[in-house]
Amino acid sequence: MRHVMSITGVLLTGCTAVLLCVTGNAAIHQRPGAGLPEWRAPLTAPGTPGAASMDDTLSRNGIAPGTEKARMLKTWFEMVLHDPIIATQVAGGAAALQRIFLDESRREALMSSGLARLTPDERLLYLQLFTRLIDELVPVNCFGLVDMSAVMNRITIAQMSDADTALYLRLLYRVLLSSASDASIPLPTLQEYKAAIEALSRAIVIELNADAASLDRYEMYTLRPSAATPSDVCWMTRVTLHAIAKMPESQRDVVLLTAITGSGVHALTSPAEVEPPQAPRPSRDRSTDKAIP
Secondary structure (H helix, E strand, O other): OOOOHHHHHHHHHHHHHHHHHHHHHHHHOOOOOOOOOOOOOOOOOOOOHHHHHHHHHHHHOOOOOOOHHHHHHHHHHHHHHOOHHHHHHOOOHHHHHHHHHHOHHHHHHHHHHHHHOOOHHHHHHHHHHHHHHHHHHOOOOHHHOOOHHHHHOOOOHHHOOHHHHHHHHHHHHHHHHHHOOOOOOOOOOHHHHHHHHHHHHHHHHHHOOOOHHHHHHHHHHHHOHHHOOHHHHHHHHHHHHHHHHOOOHHHHHHHHHHHHHOOHHHHHOOHHHOOOOOOOOOOEEOOOOEEOO
């Protein structure tokens, strides 16, 4: 078994990209220099400048005003822009929040902080949403791209179902609230981390039905990720995410939490104990060339 962070970190970076880029594409991006609309009156009031500006933004991003999805987005913005905890965390209000989302490094820092402070159940919902979006909205060749963040930038709220949009907005709101917390993030012990990586390796074998050709393909990707085609990247991403989702709860959350925080084995050991981080390679009995679950 080998350490997972070199690949899981890459794959789950794409998870963060879902909650970031979808918001940027479908809700926050405005005409250059236009900024976020100022909603001084209730969003439902007809004819108000703020409502008209929001309707225009939604229309330009493929969301018809008056639909359930438009209603959810308006309600979400109203909630975020008037939340006292978020207002304290993001000094400067809506304009400052927009600047954070348009700044990649600040956006990633905010999202990582918030995701790491969610509950394990919320992180599972986040994983399930990300996996479903990839399964339903991403073609098998990942749009010809090998960067999962770039792949997820192709997904917008307009493409998502109403149910997934509602879940996405709820999770994003929770992330924004959690990012304002100064609570410490409990990292796993080295032993818990190693046990989780062992469990992930077994889960990958099970997900691939111990098929020798599939295991060889997976191993080839872990050994030479730079040579992977877009189809390889899509396939391995799906395999890994489905495997993680089927892991025992405690071990699954160790994998998610260490990937989100970027901690992994280097942060959990002293320098003398650190082994070179590598992707998980399902164990095989080389004498029989059979996978060992």
